[in-house]
Amino acid sequence: MNTIKGPAIFLAQFMGDTAPFNSLKSICQWARSLGFVGVQIPSWDPRCIDLQKAAESKTYADEIKGIVNSCGLEITELSTHLQGQLVAVHPAYDTLFDGFAPEAVRGNPKARTEWAIQQLKYAAKASQNLGLNAHATFSGALLWPTVYPWPQRPAGLVETGFKELANRWLPILNVFDENGVDLCYEVHPGEDLHDGVSYELFLKHTNNHPRACLLYDPSHFVLQCLNYLEYIDIYHERIRMFHVKDAEFNPTGRQGVYGGYQGWVDRAGRFRSLGDGQVDFKGVFSKLTQYNYKGWAVMEWECALKHPEDGAAEGAVFIKNNIIRVTEKAFDDFAGTGSDENFNRSVLGL
Numbered sequence: 001m002n003t004i005k006g007p008a009i010f011l012a013q014f015m016g017d018t019a020p021f022n023s024l025k026s027i028c029q030w031a032r033s034l035g036f037v038g039v040q041i042p043s044w045d046p047r048c049i050d051l052q053k054a055a056e057s058k059t060y061a062d063e064i065k066g067i068v069n070s071c072g073l074e075i076t077e078l079s080t081h082l083q084g085q086l087v088a089v090h091p092a093y094d095t096l097f098d099g100f101a102p103e104a105v106r107g108n109p110k111a112r113t114e115w116a117i118q119q120l121k122y123a124a125k126a127s128q129n130l131g132l133n134a135h136a137t138f139s140g141a142l143l144w145p146t147v148y149p150w151p152q153r154p155a156g157l158v159e160t161g162f163k164e165l166a167n168r169w170l171p172i173l174n175v176f177d178e179n180g181v182d183l184c185y186e187v188h189p190g191e192d193l194h195d196g197v198s199y200e201l202f203l204k205h206t207n208n209h210p211r212a213c214l215l216y217d218p219s220h221f222v223l224q225c226l227n228y229l230e231y232i233d234i235y236h237e238r239i240r241m242f243h244v245k246d247a248e249f250n251p252t253g254r255q256g257v258y259g260g261y262q263g264w265v266d267r268a269g270r271f272r273s274l275g276d277g278q279v280d281f282k283g284v285f286s287k288l289t290q291y292n293y294k295g296w297a298v299m300e301w302e303c304a305l306k307h308p309e310d311g312a313a314e315g316a317v318f319i320k321n322n323i324i325r326v327t328e329k330a331f332d333d334f335a336g337t338g339s340d341e342n343f344n345r346s347v348l349g350l
Contacts, residue, residue: 008038
């Protein structure tokens with residue numbers, strides 16, 4: 001077995017315009033002061049990294065790595081959640097998602113998709129240059145508007161949608177394979193890959209691509225009423241990344257999974273700071289350890305109530321206390337009597 005690495009923190013929700021959140025070095029110093037030992041870097045934020053430059057220049061990638069290391073931290077992974085979202089966008093969301101793209105491709109879905117695909121390819125090479133073996137992203141969505149269909153979906157629509165999704169991602173997955181990096185999809189509402197069944201459809205259409213892996217985040221499964229512990233049993237061989245994020249689901253007579261268009265504070269399902277929600281993290285860490293998960297435990301902070309800096313400070317301690325230092329011997333070794341083939345045969349009466 002393997003001891004999970006951590007605690008680490010995803011920087012995306014903490015980057016800002018004031019110190020210490022406005023530069024890679026200063027936010028890393030802040031994270032280290034809280035007890036984190038790793039950082040996951042949002043590749044779309046120029047205050048953290050120039051993704052294209054990191055792909056094209058090993059020297060620059062080494063400089064980024066050096067900044068993080070000088071603060072006593074390691075880079076856990078890069079993230080292209082925003083760019084991955086733009087690999088596949090249903091026309092209903094064109095205007096809403098345009099803000100994720102540079103101005104030059106806004107209002108031009110074809111150019112925006114091409115830009116997003118190139119961003120993912122840069123991420124593969126940048127990850128290799130940084131010495132990383134996993135990468136975080138979203139799948140995007142062509143079918144999400146039909147997730148609860150009315151009127152009914154036309155026959156063959158899901159098949160057509162997943163064929164197209166696979167066609168867009170296969171060249172990206174191949175580049176990740178060439179660079180020795182696992183591409184980990186965060187299974188998430190709003191994405192075509194939002195549960196186990198939809199992930200399996202994607203695997204089918206990508207010929208079970210070895211790099212089409214998973215970022216495990218139990219919080220999204222709490223809000224879907226999905227068994228997030230059994231999910232680990234089923235998909236542990238594909239889980240290469242782990243977001244430690246908490247959530248709660250408290251349905252009422254007025255609202256349930258869909259939330260009644262309410263803001264996060266008033267929704268039946270909402271994200272919470274670590275330890276304030278309903279996720280059974282002892283069970284999660286136990287199962288990941290049991291299945292020899294070799295990656296990082298990365299806090300992704302999202303909470304409807306608590307201040308982010310308090311959530312971060314508490315989160316570092318929470319993750320550290322949940323990481324299981326694996327045993328190097330069996331608890332009953334003291335009672336061992338030793339054995340050899342002849343002894344074993346005699347025990348069996350042979």
